Amino acid sequence: MKSLRGRTLMGTRMRHGSPEEKSPRGLSDCRKSVWNPESRYKALLEINNAIINQTSREDLFRCMAREITRYIDYDRFSISIYESDSNSLTVFAMAEGIPIREIDDSRRSMNADTVAKAVITSRKALIISDLAQYAHWNTIQSMIAAGLQSTMAFPLIARGKVVGSLHFSFKSKPSKMEEFAGFLSDLSGQVALAVDNMLSHTKLLELNSNLEQQKHYLMDHVDSQYRPDNFHYSSRVMKEIMAQVDIIADSDAGVLITGETGTGKDYIARYIHHLSSRRDGMFVKVTCPALAESLFESEMFGHAKGAFTGANSKRIGRFEMASGGTVFLDEIGELPLTLQAKLLHVLQDMRFERVGDSRPIAVDFRVIAATNRDLESAIQTKDFRSDLYYRLNTVSFHVPPLRERGEEIEPLIRQLTDSQSENMRRIPPIYSDQAMELMKEHSWPGNVRELKNIVTRLIIVFSGKVVNKKDIEPLLNTKRSESSSTPMTLREVERAHLIKVLSMTKGVVGGKNGAVSILKIPKSTLQYRLYKHGIDPLDFAH
Known part of the structure; x- marks a missing residue:
């Protein structure tokens, strides 16, 4: 005895590659025994065993379609998913059988009258033997236009909640509609659990994917330098600002922080x-x-x-x-x-x-x-x-800016030196009085970021050694003493001009608003000169 497995879009069956006349509308003759309790249980068990190991929506749906057609001679089979948060419907997978133009894979509102809405809101099956009686409902006109005459729909209820609806439609009224309804009502319970498990599995995969994306984001953006205990300040104005921060921090108020580049807005x-x-x-x-x-x-x-x-x-x-x-x-x-x-x-x-x-x-x-x-x-x-x-x-x-809180410069230098040396596992350098005075007098166009980068360089080069004024001058591009009649060298002038331009562009090198546009030189030339002068554009960047 042969089961009816192959089917075209319009319902014509194929057996072993050759056309075969369809059986009368309703249950296949070879399966009429399914209506006794023992055979019905066996059929449900066979369907359950076939669908239980499917790992994707499409595979699960196609498996259901293939197995159910062994018992039910339908012309269209579909599953709608109900999303309570948005009160909308989506398809579980593309329907099997006759296509309906108005029912595609897009999201549909539950506000209009539809078969799915009636089933989901009532949590009861709906059997319509003549669709023409409901032609005023959304989508039913399209079902009629597609050649369908009857439909049966069942709520998919899993773990006490409605997850969607199960639909079977026919080109002519089945001769055993009541028997079909009983069998499919039993089947809907199994389908509901399978669909709910698949939706949960899909959500878990999406959650894992989301967590992986968040992990990559965090790995790309994490920076231990932004720990609160690395944010140093000692001036009166900064203490006042941080006192206000402490007050508003635990609210949800929007905050706007203004200030020059490198002043610590990110911190x-x-x-x-x-x-x-x-x-x-x-x-x-x-x-x-x-x-x-x-x-x-x-x-x-x-x-x-x-x-x-x-x-x-x-x-x-x-x-x-x-x-x-x-x-x-x-x-x-x-x-x-x-x-x-x-x-x-x-x-x-x-x-x-x-x-x-x-x-x-x-x-x-x-x-x-x-x-x-x-x-x-x-x-x-x-x-x-x-x-x-x-x-x-x-x-x-x-x-x-740092130049307006000069009393903070020396404490910042010492705090940054201690914390950075510890992080880098190096012996901190010792600053001479002249070196410290030179740094306190510097205008720091790159603000705290520039200060921190220079301290880091000094730790690398002068770990455990004394830092003198002459060691600081090349890094700060300081002018010679007013008592000296010796003019700045061409190299010093060039370095000062590069720093000025980078301060204007906030560290941007290329592009129409970058340093190369202002200086009118090729990007490769600028990059070489920055390297030659030991200038890092990041000192002036956002």
């Missing part, structure tokens, strides 16, 4: 996160000047699998990654106006959609922004949105 942002109740969540830094407009949505919102060419897997965006934690928008003043509008929309609604996905995702993160620009002036010149400014500027701090 303060991380310090606020560390003190807040969100400390166990992620601190996600977004360097705004590095965001390309074409990639903004994919980077910040993430994308669905297949959203565009090359999107081979789902990607979690920065906003979703930061949910429960903090988003730090560094150099927010450099964000283009078009992207400012998109950012504002997310900050207002705390919701967004991944690229290629219409499901809204709710997020909960705190926003800290930093800039070295005067945003109020940028608002006047129409370079920055006033509504975004007020959204970010609930609490603000201005970090003064």
Whole structure:
């Protein structure tokens, strides 16, 4: 006795490669015995054993379709998945049998009248022997147009919750519709468990993928130098700022930190996160000047699998990654106006959609922004949105440059020398009085970042030795004593000019706003001269 396995889209069966006339509408003659309890149990067991080891949605669905057609002569078989968070429906996998134009793999709202909605909301089976009686329902007109006349739908209930609905449709009313309904009602329980397990498995795979992405992000961005105990300050103005930070840290208020490059805005942002109740969540830094407009949505919102060419897997965006934690928008003043509008929309609604996905995702993160620009002036010149400014500027701090807190320079040098020497496992150098005075008098255009980098170099070169004034002069490019009539050498002039230009471009070397554009020289030439003078552009970068 042969089972009916091969089927074309319109329902014609093939046996061993040759056409065969279809059996009468209903149960295959060779399987009529399935209606007695013993045979029905055996059939359910066979289907269960066939589907239990499937590892993907598509494989599970195709296996179900193949096994069920041995017993039920359907013309369309489909499974809808119910997502309670968005009150919407998606397909479990592409349907088997007659296609229906209005029912595809996109997400559909549960607001309209549909067979799936009726089954899911009532948690009861729905048997429609004549679809024409429900032609006013959404999708049923399309089912009729496709040549279908009858349908049966069953709720998929697993562990007490409705996970979706099971659908079988026919071109003509089955002769054994009640018997079908009883068998498929029993089968729906098995299908519900299999589907729920597969959805849980899929979510677990996505969670593992998300955790892997977060791990890579953390590995790329972790830096032990940003530990709160590495943030040194001693001036009165900085103590006042940090006292205010302590007060507002545990709130969810948005924070705007202003100040020149290298003053410690990044440290303060991380310090606020560390003190807040969100400390166990992620601190996600977004360097705004590095965001390309074409990639903004994919980077910040993430994308669905297949959203565009090359999107081979789902990607979690920065906003979703930061949910429960903090988003730090560094150099927010450099964000283009078009992207400012998109950012504002997310900050207002705390919701967004991944690229290629219409499901809204709710997020909960705190926003800290930093800039070295005067945003109020940028608002006047129409370079920055006033509504975004007020959204970010609930609490603000201005970090003064190092040259305005001269009393802090010597304590900073000593604290950084001790901590960096310990981290590098080297004996700290000893600064002569003249060397220390020279550093205290320096203007420090790169602020604390420049100071820290110079201290690190001194530890490497002069570990356990005395650092004299002559050792510091090449690093600081200090002018000769006023009493000296000897002019600066050409090398010294060149070095001073390179430092000035890098300070203007904030360490950017290439591009239309970089140092090569100002100096009008090839990038390779500039890189050689920077190497020759021992200048690191990172000392002046964001």
